[in-house]
């Protein structure tokens with residue numbers, strides 16, 4: 001037991017001396033962080049006391065745990081007081097004087113003697129208790145440990161030494177009395193102090209009082225167990241974070257973890273996606289706290305970019321309080337938290353999709369665009385994201401009936417090796433596309449993609465499980481059970497040649513006349529295997545991107561090179577059969593060519609890529625005139 005009456009004198013540890021010298025002479029402007037540091041220490045001290053009193057009944061009393069700020073304008077003193085754990089004589093020496101603590105150690109490690117750099121590092125690492133000397137030219141610490149009857153006064157002017165002497169009549173806890181520097185009267189003004197407290201300490205889990213006024217009235221609900229919270233409390237916190245006075249969140253996720261690192265988080269999904277309503281890019285971030293002290297209120301790196309629609313707060317005791325925005329991303333704990341949060345959000349969505357499909361689809365209609373964005377950017381979670389995607393399909397009756405890739409495969413033919421989709425202007429235009437005929441005949445489901453974004457996503461995804469994802473207007477399409485699908489491309493070429501050779505001379509003639517007419521417009525004219533009723537359709541050559549996608553890309557970039565398509569002709573279509581019979585008569589070749597051109601235009605219209613309406617209408621008109629002439633010869 002230390003029975004001391006006169007002040008004992010101590011010398012600061014060399015590193016601390018250096019730190020203090022720097023602090024008292026530095027021109028570092030953001031002095032208000034000192035208040036944040038001291039409040040954070042007070043909050044830690046209250047945590048420690050709360051914990052001790054849980055296990056040791058004798059330490060308990062009726063005092064409410066709180067932090068008080070007591071400004072004394074007359075004497076230019078600001079006291080920051082807590083009734084937390086307090087410090088014994090030896091703890092005082094050890095904690096604030098002779099051993100550099102984590103914040104200050106980090107600072108010193110990185111400072112490396114360059115004064116300019118040292119000053120900028122103050123903001124980066126914070127310097128814990130010692131930041132008091134940025135505000136004060138004398139600091140007194142009055143403290144009484146919860147385990148002792150007797151208190152102590154620590155005092156220093158920050159120049160190299162400190163003293164400790166006994167102090168009578170003080171309550172449990174610690175008061176840090178800052179004798180403010182001459183020019184810092186503002187730190188005794190209520191408005192200035194409230195501003196600082198609101199900025200940094202709103203989420204401190206203990207009441208902070210300025211005089212008699214409670215300054216932080218936001219309850220830190222994220223550290224409470226889920227079972228003890230009501231919907232109203234969750235709503236209130238959401239409304240606070242989202243600055244939204246009326247709405248409840250669409251859903252929330254309350255996470256707590258103790259290992260391998262400690263954090264609490266509440267994330268909220270809003271009802272509506274403002275980006276869909278033309279409000280521009282969502283720019284709010286997540287509130288980031290370290291030990292309940294706000295470090296940043298708009299952190300945009302804690303979640304991947306595509307989840308930017310979520311509101312929330314993350315609090316971790318394993319994050320350094322004074323970390324800068326730049327160095328946060330390099331922090332291991334921060335990166336791990338981001339990873340866990342992302343996975344938990346996605347698994348929450350997956351469970352919702354499984355347990356309550358309707359609720360999930362409602363969410364998807366608002367925020368599906370975010371998940372689609374994730375496919376292109378979050379490679380680590382691509383498979384999970386792919387399972388969360390939904391698309392309209394040929395089994396539905398409108399674009400509102402959405403199907404997942406997994407549900408699609410459940411219904412697929414066992415010989416099916418590919419997942420099929422087709423883009424187009426709208427659901428009904430797509431459903432009338434002739435490329436679908438063989439799929440309809442074979443009962444194969446095709447995703448209908450009126451939204452070009454969906455097509456970009458699927459072509460980007462390219463594969464789901466072991467299935468290639470292909471646009472059905474592509475030469476790469478392999479139909480289930482199609483023997484040709486199994487052969488390699490060389491054999492396939494040979495087979496194609498053989499097949500073309502096996503064509504009737506009449507059909508061959510028609511193809512060559514079409515080819516002649518359309519040589520500048522199409523890559524080739526070939527026999528079709530995918531059509532059952534329609535005379536023709538356009539398909540993309542192997543390796544080319546789909547029609548719809550080309551359309552979108554060329555809309556954004558006029559110089560985007562569009563690839564020529566293959567015109568496939570159905571020999572069994574009535575019109576083609578008739579053209580075949582005409583083909584042996586050279587007088588009819590001009591007419592066959594005219595039909596070939598019109599068929600190409602028709603297919604272009606169906607695909608939504610027709611570009612020459614005047615030529616199309618004038619060709620139809622001249623054909624109608626010819627027909628009309630035959631039906632009713634003009635009487636002259």
Ligand SMILES: Nc1ncnc2c1ncn2[C@@H]1O[C@H](COP(=O)(O)OP(=O)(O)OP(=O)(O)O)[C@@H](O)[C@H]1O
Pocket residue numbers: 041042045082084085086087095096101102103104127128129130173174321
């Ligand atoms: N209000 C207080 N009540 C009780 N102990 C305190 C108080 N303020 C500071 N201390 C003690 O002094 C020590 C040093 O404080 P300082 O702020 O310099 O570093 P730290 O809080 O340990 O580090 P960091 O903030 O970087 O995690 C604390 O660990 C704590 O033991």
